[in-house]
Amino acid sequence: MTLDTPEDRSGAAGEYVLATLSAAERAEVESRLGSDAALRREVAYWQDRLLGLAARAPAAEPSPGLWARIEARLGTPAAARAPSLWERLGFWQALSGLAVAASLVLASLLVLRAPEPAPERYLAVLQTPKDARAGWLVQIEAGVALKLVPVGAPTEVPAGRTLQFWTKPDGATGPTSLGLVRAGQPVTVALDKLPARPGAADLFEITLEPEGGSPYDRPSGPILYIGRTIRL
């Protein structure tokens, strides 16, 4: 797909709004939107002009409880919220490293749990590669489960893309997908999905992928968050 002439851009933007582009073409349009003001204008143009076609779909009354279900899931939009402690870059930079972050989490876990014989536990803080902002925690309890828990503002996921969760045990040759995840939603993964027994220095990462996930048995998109486990 070319986006060089005004006609190309208008056609691609129209098809982006119609949603007839292939996943790859759509990703291409989305990656250009940030830097291409003309393309943004074309997308907005088609959004408005094609809207009249919505008149072709008969209205349908939502169930009475639908708004309550939506409201129950609302956080505060990123723009409107003061950054929490978890999200403040300075907070993370002030820490000397993952071990300190991990010990804070451990401390909070200890406060919440009665003392008991400690099972084998691992923790990884998944951070943005660029500015080491924490986005997710991986908590593993041997013999129980792996939990992936979002921290801070939900990850911005462009329309038509998805987040995919991967692991690469220390020493493994390649990554293994642990499935697609949704921004802001915790996930529990059964330990038998892991390619190896959990251990220290196992790599976990979240990548941005086309809808449905990477077409390959490895990530195809950029790494959004990455981190390695430490033993608690």
Add this chain to the structure above:
Amino acid sequence: MSQRGADFDHEAALLACARGERAALKQIYDREARWLLGVVLRIVRDRATAEDVLQDAFLQVWRRAETYRPDLGSARGWIYTVVRHQALSEVRKPGREIALDDEAMAAVVEHHSHNTWDSGGFTSEAAALQPCLEALDEPKRNSIVLAFVEGYTHDQIAKALGTPLGTVKSWIRRGLQSLKECLS
């Protein structure tokens, strides 16, 4: 041309969502949910799934409200794009593609060959688009309507219209071009 509904200020409501005002999202919901659910239902074809999609889509609207730029276009157009794309990502999940048999597709094409602008929620938007869409030759019009309203892919449109894929692609591109000329 203003895309703003006569009795509801979508722009103000969406900008208020970006500031974290939940009441504004509720206003959008109260105003648009029945039309949006209709659009989603047409694409996902299952009531329970459609409500789940609409729920996810409203969270998208809430979280992404800050990216809306009122100088580029209407808030209503933006909201419908977010919601339609959410519905389409649901039906295009691997393994979840809805198998459309020839008979069902023929019925859909037949349905759209009648003049079915029966929804009262888009009077001003449809008024501008309708004459230009009617002016397209039938295959181009059908291709664009099937893509927007039914959420069909190029492949599904080709199957529904019994036409090679390349022809459908060119109908859609040329159809959009003609629409733009007509609308300007």
